Amino acid sequence: MPKDSFKTRLEIAKNKFLKKKLYQDNQPTSSLGTAFKMSTELVAHVVVGTIIGFILDKTFGTKPWLILIFFFVGVIAGILNVFKSAKNMQK
């Protein structure tokens, strides 16, 4: 008998716990996580754009031009990405 009563109590406690979880879906950790995510992605886009420009320049022999173009494309991509993340956060 005591085992049964424990099971019902466990069930009630579980339901209470789940209800609470619905409202506070660990917000603080995920927003700090988004901040880290956005800052590094902005840099990574620029770096990747520059690397692509550098490689293309080496293969085609158009020394300064492609690296310049791809640097700015990388900057655009990074800023667009931050815009996208910000829009997703507002949803």
Add this chain to the structure above:
Amino acid sequence: MATNPMHQFEVYRIGPEIKLGEIDISFTNASLFMVISSIAILLIFNLGTKKNLLIPSKIQLLAELSYTFVSKMISDTAGSKAKPYFAFIFSLFMFVLFCNMFGMIPYTFTVTSHIIVTFMLAAFIFIGVTIIGFMKHGVGYLKLFIPSGVPIVLLPLIVVIEIISYLSRPISLSVRLFANMMAGHTMMKVFGGFVVSLGIIGGWLPLSFSVALTGLEILVAFLQAYVFAILTCIYLNDALNLHH
């Protein structure tokens, strides 16, 4: 005494030198701490799942909590299709978390503060996710680079931008973890050095900073493991459910 704040990141050989052709594969302190964290994970989950008590013991509670945490994270971000990849994401999360947390113990070595370690993890995820995407959708996976509703004139630029943001994933993933761990540990060492050099009169302020930083670093250690795992889930979601 080593006052150089970068001294803690030095990798040195333990035991004999092992060479595989030209490549040095000797056992280092980094490998030692990877082995330690793997063994700790295995121990916790072996002990935690040995006896399935209705009222869980502390270790069983730890194992169950981390299981539900990761499984909830996967179902929230990547949906039910990502269930087969649970084992991979779970071990990834636990490995990064344990490496970060072992680094918080004084005189230990933080494996994740080296870019080559985090970059290997990220490159593995990136290549794996790309293969999964091509396996599930075939050539149609390339549609990921063409967002819907874009005018034809802008399409070449947008495709280049999308390719750049796809390729930047492993870099941002690895640099985030590495930079956070390295910056945090360097800062703790610098403040620790201040305590020693300012002595008993002026050392109290940096000491209190040090205590606060330790708390912050534990938060960052957990948070970075969480972010690493959740971004893997997001990338997996892109590969499994292709839509814009």
